[in-house]
Amino acid sequence: MAHVILGLLLLAPQSLYDLIKSFEAGVALFYSASSGSIKRALDGLLDKGLIEVASTEPGGRGKKIYRVTEAGRQEFHRWMTGELSGADLETAALSRLYFLGLLDPTDRVAVLRRIQERTAAHLAQLTALKKRIDTIEVPAEFRDVAVYQRATLDYGISSGQHALTWFGDLADRGEPQAR
Incomplete structure (x- = not known):
């Protein structure tokens, strides 16, 4: 904060x-x-x-x-x-994005790339977790719970994929013009 x-x-x-x-x-x-x-x-x-x-x-x-x-x-x-820290990647990324215009234009793309790299690493962790979970047999009494827990993981992966693409696209465009 x-x-x-x-x-x-x-x-x-x-x-x-x-x-x-x-x-x-x-x-x-x-x-x-x-x-x-x-x-x-x-x-x-x-x-x-x-x-x-x-x-x-x-x-x-x-x-x-x-x-x-x-x-x-x-x-x-x-x-x-610097490197993004903390467990809440979205807050860390959006905090920097919100103030990115305060940095010298030469620093901005590097910050976006750093966010993109951290997002890719987080997405890889979630994908690996999904692969591990897919090998586990869920007892019948927990299947209903597991369906929604898996949906939560799927949401995280989908959100991560979107963030990875979105930050990458922004960085690829270079310096956006003010509206």
């Missing part, structure tokens, strides 16, 4: 309230977060020196506006161009 917040703050300095609204307006398409988790991530970014308070509005509440530091810019770039 910290990297998503860095990306949002690179788009524009924002308050906690603004960040919550930014999550609701777009990031929620691929990443869900509570206001408390956003606040904790903001505090962590502040502690690490990756963001700073740009201004504090006068008044009773003293709303703070946050912005990214140079160290935060470097960390964001490292994350965007």
